[in-house]
Amino acid sequence: MSDSFQPTRPSGRFTLFPRLSGVALTGLLIAIFLMAFLILPVMQVIYVAFLDARTGALTLQNFQDFFNTNLFRESFVNSFYVSAMSVVFATIIALPLAYITTRFTFAGAAVIQSLGFIPLIMPPFVGAVAMTLLFGRNGSLNLLLDQYFGFKIPFMEGLNGVIFVQSLHYFPFILINLSASLRNIDRSMEEAAQNLGSSGLRMFRRIVFPLAMPGYLAGAALVFIKVFDDLGTPLLLNVNNMLAPQAYLRITGVGINDPMGYVISFILVAFSVFALWVSLLFMRGKDYATVQKGGGGLAKRDLSQREKVLAWGVILFILALVLSPHFGLLLLAFGTIWSFSPLPDGFTLQHFGTVFTQSSQYIWNTIIYAGSAAVIDVILGTAIAYIVLRSGLIGRKWLDYMATAALAVPGVVLGIGYLRMFHGVELPFGLGQMSSFWGLIIVALAVRRLPYALRACMAALQQVALSLEEAAESLGATKSSTIRRIVVPLMTGGILAGFVTSFATAAVELSATIMLVGRSSDAPLAYGIYLFMQSPSGRGAGAALGILAVVIVALGTYLSQRIIEKDRNRRAAAPGTDH
Amino acid sequence: MRKILLTTALTLIAGAASAADKVVVVTSFPKDLTDPFKAAFEAANPAYELEVVSRNTNASVSYLQETRGANTTDLFWASAPDAFEVLKAEGLLAAVDVAAEGIPDSVGGYPINDPAGMYFGFAASGYGIMYNTRYVEANNLPIAKEWEDLMRPEYNGHVAMSSPSRSGTTHLTVETVLQGDGWDAGWAKWKWISGNMSTVTERSFGVPDAVNSGSTGFGIVIDFFGLASKASGFPVELVYPSLTAIVPANIGVIENAPNAEGAKAFVEYVLSPEGQQVLLNPAIMRLPVNPAAYETAPEGFPNPFTPEFAPGAIAFDVDLSGSRYTLVNALFDVMITYRMDDLRAAVAAVQQAEAAQEGKDNAEAKALIAEARALVEALPITEAEASDPSFAGVFQISRDKPDVEVVGRQAEVEQAWDAFAVANYAKAKELADQAAAMN
Amino acid sequence: MEKSGIRIEDLHLSFGETTVLAGINMEILPGEFFAFLGPSGSGKSTLLRAIAGFGPAPRGRILIGDRDIADLPPWKRNVGMVFQSYALWPHLSVRQNVAFGLEERRLPKREIDSKVDAALELVGLLQLADRMPAQLSGGQQQRVALARTIAIEPQVLLLDEPLSNLDAALRVQMRRELLALQRKLGLTTIFVTHDQEEANTTSDRMAVLDGGVIQQIGTPQELYDTPANGFVAGFLGTANVLKGQVSDGHFLTIGGNRLPLACPRTGADRIVLRPQNVTLGPAGGEGIVGTVSHREFLGSSIRYLVDTADGQIIVDTLHSAGQTGQETGATVSLRVDSLNAPLLV
């Protein structure tokens, strides 16, 4: 960006060719990007849903077939049920963690908040494999139960298994959002309630929770949509009668030209958009928490000795549960043979040796892909946030809607859309085919993770008082200079948070990338794990690679957390909010 | 020393010029197989570099179809001949004249190479039953050696296989039984076996994985999964039922390949005696198609060129299989994969009824059980219908060939089958429960 | 530095449908300390921000010197603005905050350093140059904001309620410092406040705003002594407004009281009596008769609210130790010094 920014106020002079202001130009470029890499590719896929498979004529027949098919109706109900139950269980997991860490002076609060993020970065495949080894029909737990008590618990059977795995995987969305809301509640809200005679759980239920509702709803909606669209977990647990797996099975089946896969894709996207919209409707006008500012959050209370023991008990139990996939992964990565026994037969470092000698390429690719995608995301996120919150650009809200809609697009749909759209497009500079160019993987990751970064950037920009920007402008800084020198530095914390979320989740993404990896040397970690996990001897190595993925991402998260924390401390009690 | 330097220099030069000499192969084979071949091939042909693109068979076919307009792939390398048939029918494979010596025309009654020369068998695979020895011991199960064994009630909940629509190799297994036993008896067999299943996996590797980890006892797998798992140290064994088909795993050059020369060189390498030796690598364990290679094979390694191997092996009819390929997959999924719970309930009810009536002489109960069995086994279409192009075509509609007359839409047909299967399974369970309650 | 005045001509501004400024005209002289005074919501900030280039685009002309700046973006106006919240950038040190505007002007580093030092010296904060804003007290932050603004040597200085975030004692001290600084630099300054005392004590002239309209412009004394209307009279100090008419060199109140006038103005229908111009006497004395309904002890004076036939009249009497004054309920007579009292038309 240069000094070509024009004032947003109309100049009053008439020009035949109005020069686009920098903001308008940026907005236009972002809109084109989102059209090209999100909207059009998805349209390419779901458009098939409206075609007669044989004649290619437009028709609604396919939708009629969809609703006439018992299997699809059941799949829809199952998907809905699994998503709703996952939200319930994710809430049960997240609520105590969020409550205890934000409401009490609790020594391990920061650690717990960080650990609470880890389940999100479980690479696909390995998570379900590890969970099956621990909780499956003949997993460690059931073998022990059977041996000592003579019964087994069907944790992983059918829809139960999907709910179990999904709620453990996605609860951090609720934890993160709910904790943030709880921290934002003005202390006086709570004090007023206490003053009027309310206390304890009752106050929590009647005052605190309603105030934290917007954050909770945002998290819950995310969990719902993610579970609704996810196909990896059901497929790994061999559950077919849900919508996403049905779509996948029908689109990728060999030689099949069945339009139903596309119909289901359309329904997945449409329903997810609908769910997103409903959650927004719910939250509109309920966003009290952020209205009250500067209250310093709820008062933290000290726990009595007994309460402390209880709180630690609850937290350790939950952490043990949510980190069990990682524990299983560790056993798998360090174990020799693990078959029909509670623990591996022996332990070895050999798998890590294999990984280090064979797979450094995957690690580098992942860091490059997820890193670039996250950089693109925070740049786009910052720009969109700025345009939406600070400019008067016509249609600016649509940038937000379009970017957020990526949440509602299943990875496979995007992957197939890219193949359709970019195949045959030859890139210059000898980069070859666009659809097999590794850059497209970065774009896909960036588009898929943009909503996360965007939300973080929006929140960050909302925290920056407008007068801080006006001060810069009145001192002679142009818009671009103000953005560069004032706005962006002040958003650092939020931008970093967005970067971390995008990076961490992109680093373990597989559903879109699996369609786009053109050759093994371009493959990212998750794909490498997938390859390892396709052979008997590769299970340990795949798990070791999974551990590496978790460690890399966790380290990145930790470092950024430190930076955010420092940034927050430095600005504590800083001036800048208007009265 | 000088020689090493020379080779290094040559490799470097070759590497520098590699852009033109890259051979891109799309494959469903795991790293364990591709890595040793890549290493061996590049060592033997320093001028080439092998680029491996891994996808499962079905995704590979979709990928090659989607990318045909601007092809970047030189080779397709996978197990299932059906997938090659699909590609061949769509004109995606090139006919290549490959020089290979010492490879017979057929193995186990199956022609090794495509008669049109569009793809070549490079390794043979049979299908078998893989089992976890610890699991079998802990559950006190006898070892199942034949497909029929898996139908028995004691295996209820102990079996796994993958869906034929997801795994080309499983499709071959299903089709082998259908061809060996006939349409009705074959499907009946699959239904009774499936009634004993704990799971139908989405990936073909899901089956050996489940057996290796002990989450299930028996798996219906392609042989090398069992052999390689055992070689990796898992407590598993593999048996070949007498009804099996030996089917070659194949490699073919893609039409319009960017590097046709390199593609040909790789095919020739894979079929060469050195290439065939690579198959005996413990992580690969596939049966070479060159009988000479077995001379160096480890003790007990199965040899399909010996008469004692799989005496019931049938001559697999590729054309028949191809004509109903997607229909068989769809029928399996609709009747079995997607209705696993209903089928399991019906099969368990029949098994319990039979156990309850064991040794008794209640004619009415026996009639009910027979009726229930018939309901479980009932099929919505006959073999003739299945091979009728106007019907099977419903599953292969293509906008490229709008003139093929078909009778309905896939979704419509599947819904009819689904309703048929659900009603029959429910009725069968009801009858069997009645029979079980009788004295 | 060359001093420039500000001229505003027929300025209109609205937020969507709501008109916030209607037909503003004013001329501020070079070097003048000018106040915008008015109640909250009267449009003071909006007007000030329009001069700085913020908010919706107004209709009308804004000239600084001879230059019409209405179409310029904020960063080209060379107008220094100090924000009510100070708007110090929390991620920059005091020195970096002050240097910001100079850096934007691409000055050489040496020049920036010396100008920053000079500006900080001027506000007496040179020794705190390397602190972060969060480490400063409210008064110090306010000085940094000021230093940051004057460092760019703006043509005019705009201050939006600069003292409102300070405590009472500091506020008095800061307003003196502000004035001293303004005099020293000779900067044309606009000072927005809702506090008439602040406006009175600092400004050369001021504009009183209400409802987006300028009510009156003048020196503090002019506005006090000759308010243009009841709003101005009431907003600047306490005023007793009595209704009636001018007749025969007197103001005849509706309550039947005759108040002598030095220069009777025909057509006037209200008279403004300041509390200090009314003297409280015992019952039966000459003047307006009334009853004390309420009294407030203010320290240096006592304020009585007296109910009369002309409505409630506020009276301040000087207090000296030992005096008790009138009790509530007492009947009193009010002697009025009405000769120079302002009349309203």
Ligand SMILES: Nc1ncnc2c1ncn2[C@@H]1O[C@H](COP(=O)(O)OP(=O)(O)O)[C@@H](O)[C@H]1O
């Ligand atoms: N952004 C805005 N949108 C709509 N109305 C506004 C906005 N800002 C100020 N106003 C309205 O303009 C009027 C003047 O506001 P302001 O200039 O801030 O008053 P003051 O500074 O005198 O207290 C008020 O009635 C206020 O409600």
Ligand SMILES: [Mg+2]
């Ligand atoms: Mg104001």
